Amino acid sequence: MATPRPQKPAPRAKTASPRRPAKISPAQALRKARAEAKQWRTRLDALYATVPIGLIYVTPDLLVEHVSRLIADLHGSSMKHHQGRRLPDLIQPERWAKLKPIYEKVLKTGAMHGGLEEDLPDPQTPGKTRFFLSEYYADKSEDGTIRGVQGVMQDITVLKQAQKEQARHLRELKAKNRELDELAIRDPLTGLYNRRFFDEVLAREWRRFQRTGEGFTVTIMDVDAFKNINDRYGHEVGDQALQQVGTALRTTLRGSDLVARVGGDEFAALLPGTDVEHSGPVIEKLQQAVKNLPLPTASGPIAISLSLGTASVPGSPPVTSAAELLRVADKRMYEAKRRRSTRQSNAR
Incomplete structure (x- = not known):
């Protein structure tokens, strides 16, 4: 009876050695960072162009970096026209007189300023007025340095009109009540x-x-x-x-x-x-x-x-x-x- 031959062990699978990441030169890294920054800039510009509220970002030197279409329209110029220009040069002097102490306070203290109500001319309908409620926030870096001010404006015209209408109804109701009170104590003849x-x-x-x-x-x-x-x-x-x-x-x-x-x-x-x-x-x-x-x-x-x-x-x-x-x-x-x-x- 033939003796069975011992079987040879199966050959081991070769383990792939880990691939080292390709080295990126400083120039490539810079180009990549610039591309990403440009991409984010494009997204940010799209956001400012389409957002339904008013947004404006101003540097400590009061230079406008970003502005939404709503605010640009209120200022009577394009979004592109705003970029890199000083905010005081873009708005009416009497309005800047109201905003100046607010920006100075936010830039100095870093505290949010809210509750500013303004009635401004409607750029779409000459002769009419729109109402806005604004808040201003400090943009701080990790070390607490204030890098700029972000302004947020909400159009509250519809709310104001509703409040005005409600106030009118309330006045009419009070007048009617006074009339009824008077009728209750008067002789009709x-x-x-x-x-x-x-x-x-x-x-x-x-x-x-x-x-x-x-x-x-x-x-x-x-x-x-x-x-x-x-x-x-x-x-x-x-x-x-x-x-x-x-x-x-x-x-x-x-x-x-x-x-x-x-x-x-x-x-x-x-x-x-x-x-x-x-x-x-x-x-x-x-x-x-x-x-x-x-x-x-x-x-x-x-x-x-x-x-x-x-x-x-x-x-x-x-x-x-x-x-x-x-x-x-x-x-x-x-x-x-x-x-x-x-x-x-x-x-x-």
């Missing part, structure tokens, strides 16, 4: 204050009297024979009579006095700082003002008269509340009306 508002002011005046002791007078007035005017001449003439009386009362009294229509043909006046002694002449003026009002009717003008009752604090009889003071004046007004009616009856 005469334009005088109504009973509710009169009662509110009377309560306030009473509280002030209790605090300070300063007196005031209340006058209640009623148009004489008003029902006869309505029945004989119609409600339109009656309304006209009330309007004329209201106008006469308002124009006769002082600006500090308050006059209101508190019922159908009933009016009330509140005279602050007027005591019993000084209320008499005021009452006479009111009666005379109404007496001089000829009310036109189809049958010719007719006279209007008022019956009045007054009550003052301090006064007699002494009262303990505003409601009681009003009742005293009301009672005196009806007494005056009865006396007038009696005189007219005796005259017949």
Whole structure:
């Protein structure tokens, strides 16, 4: 039996020796760096040309290195025209007067400056204005040296217009609210204050009297024979009579006095700082003002008269509340009306 021959070991695969990187000469390295820098410069220029916000980079010598199209358009020249030129030579002197202290501060301290709002002429629409919000950042090297200032501008015209519109709506709303408030306290026929508002002011005046002791007078007035005017001449003439009386009362009294229509043909006046002694002449003026009002009717003008009752604090009889003071004046007004009616009856 043949003895098997021993097998030869398989030959080892040759291991490739590591390749050493090709040596680059200084000139090649410089050309490569320049190519990469040019590539990055191209990308940066494309970014500045297409970015929808305003960007500007300025050196410590205030030379413009990069500028976006938005800012170039605002300055009225091309992006290329900006490069290498001093920023103060590119913008209006009055605008540079605002920007100069900002650039100086950022270059000196390295602190960001934000929140600058500007309204600038719209280069695309002559005569119109656009609004911008700007921030300025220091560009620092690794050792903290400030290499320049990066400015960022955002067009906030739409926001400003929305704020302006909102402010306009708010003003209109406040005006409407004031109008509604005024309507709530006014008598629609005469334009005088109504009973509710009169009662509110009377309560306030009473509280002030209790605090300070300063007196005031209340006058209640009623148009004489008003029902006869309505029945004989119609409600339109009656309304006209009330309007004329209201106008006469308002124009006769002082600006500090308050006059209101508190019922159908009933009016009330509140005279602050007027005591019993000084209320008499005021009452006479009111009666005379109404007496001089000829009310036109189809049958010719007719006279209007008022019956009045007054009550003052301090006064007699002494009262303990505003409601009681009003009742005293009301009672005196009806007494005056009865006396007038009696005189007219005796005259017949």
